[in-house]
Amino acid sequence: MILFSYLLRSSRRAFLLAVAASVVSGATGAAFIAVVNQALGHPADASAALILAFTALCLVTVVTRFVSQHLLFRLSQGVLSGLRRRLVDDILGARLRTVEKIGTAPLYSALSDDVVVIADALPGLPIVCSSVAFTIVCLVYLVIVSPTAALATLVAVVVGVVVYRLFSSSGLRALAAAREQQDLLFEHFRGVTEGIKELKLNRRRREVLAGTELNATADSYRRHSVVGLSVFEGAAASGQAVFFGLIGVLLFVLPAYTAISAKTLTDSVLVVLFLVSSLQGGLTWLPMLGRASVALGTIEERIGLLRDGDREDGDREEGDRDDGVREESANRSGAGASPDWSRLQLCGVSHRYPGPAGEEFVLGPLDLEFRRGEIVFVVGANGSGKSTLGKVLTGLYPPERGAIRVDGTEVTAANRDAYRQHFSAVFADFFLFDSLLGLPDGGRAEKARHHLKRLALDHKVAIVGDRFSTTALSQGQRKRLALLAAYLEDRPCCLFDEWAADQDPMFKEFFYTELLAELKAGGRMVIVISHDDRYFHVADRVIRLDQGQIRQEENPDEQLAVSRTGAEPAR
Incomplete structure (x- = not known):
């Protein structure tokens, strides 16, 4: 997934630590099931070692889950801040002609909505990692309990992954199409907010631009979004159906064709039920992670357009991209x-x-x-x-x-x-701008007040700190x-x-x-x-x-x- 690879490139050590903590949390959670099964098998003979193992697994599962979430929260916020800063720097560093060609709406949409989509999805990453680790450890445990049940579960996992892959590709295409419509929506919204006076004066224009066209774009965005999210939900439901089928096989088919004890069957079904629950928790995040991947791809595309525009136009605006060293050299x-x-x-x-x-x-x-x-x-x-x-x-x-x-x-x-x-x-x-910050120091507020009087604005605008009290003027x-x-x-x-x-x-x-x-x-x-x-x-x-x-x-x-x-x- 593009999101995983980007986080890995951005901060390999922090991301791997977060993933490792998630894996440990999932593994200990699965080991917890083994201890529970053992305790249920001999409820009157629970040893001190078993009690100690139960307590240790509980603590490790909770602590590693917290650590993985904390590490990923810190990583994700740093990555998001860096991603937004990178896009802003590339906008400022690109040629004006390139920025004008791309347009305001696509860039603003990337800065505002796409980054928020990624931020909303990132908390699901440790849950998905934990779910994968949980599944692997459960399979290992099932091999010990019942190799036949483990084989059936492995087949179910493979079928579920294949079904998900088939669904996800079409789901991502639909979400990408929705994202393209979102840029048009932002352009319509800009027309509504900036052209409100003209639209109020012309009913027909309002009906066409703020009615028919906006509604058509909104309907297209909604339709593609519903299709994309529904496809991901269909993938999750299909995976759930596969595991329900697995439980049916364990309950009704396996005892009919193999000599399996009631305790082994109970242990196997209990493990699979826990496994399904864990997978279901991870699958609920897949639609959001899919949207986040589309959003990240869009941001990368915008950055690519900004940089490609520089190359197409000739020499590069290095003076905008570098720090004061280059400017000092230029001077x-x-x-x-x-x-x-x-x-x-x-x-x-x-x-x-x-x-x-x-x-x-x-x-x-x-x-x-x-x-x-x-x-x-x-x-x-x-x-x-x-x-x-x-x-x-x-x-x-x-x-x-x-x-x-x-x-x-x-x-x-x-x-x-x-x-x-x-x-x-x-x-x-x-x-x-409503701020005087960045202008030469040395009594700039007093100078601004002086010129406000010269321009007959002192009765409308005051200087509060380093800012104009208002810019809502004619x-x-x-x-x-x-x-x-x-x-x-x-x-x-x-x-x-x-x-x-x-x-x-x-x-x-x-x-x-x-x-x-x-x-x-x-x-x-x-x-x-x-x-x-x-x-x-x-x-x-x-x-x-x-x-x-x-x-x-x-x-x-x-x-x-x-x-x-x-x-x-x-x-």
């Missing part, structure tokens, strides 16, 4: 750049943006230069490549051709993470909080992607005429993606993109005249 190599660096260049940079149906958008090749202490506006129609340029510029999308240079030093896979640390950004699809207010966090990062480069789109005129005026000038005076490089042509005059340069190409690079006065008259500027 020494020049990509981290000294604090007084001044120039950032895009030299023949291009990036291909593949679409879901095979179409593609190509940005570039672009030759651009940006300097500290200047404001550059990037403008153009929707879909012209402005946001893609922002992600390439910040190092989130590595260029497929060409190079990015900082004061002449090329940005490579080895130093790209250090390069990204130059940037603060508020993207159009920004995420707002989109414009949330953008102002994101701007505050970006400002506190105090990075040499600032990128704002349509930041002012959700702001009222007062805050647009503040952003364009006051904040940008403040950033420029502080020696920062400021790149603004915008459609606000009335503020183009605050820029030092305006770059217009069209279909991924630079249509023209103009001074802001010319661009302002073009936007107002529609005439072509002089060249």
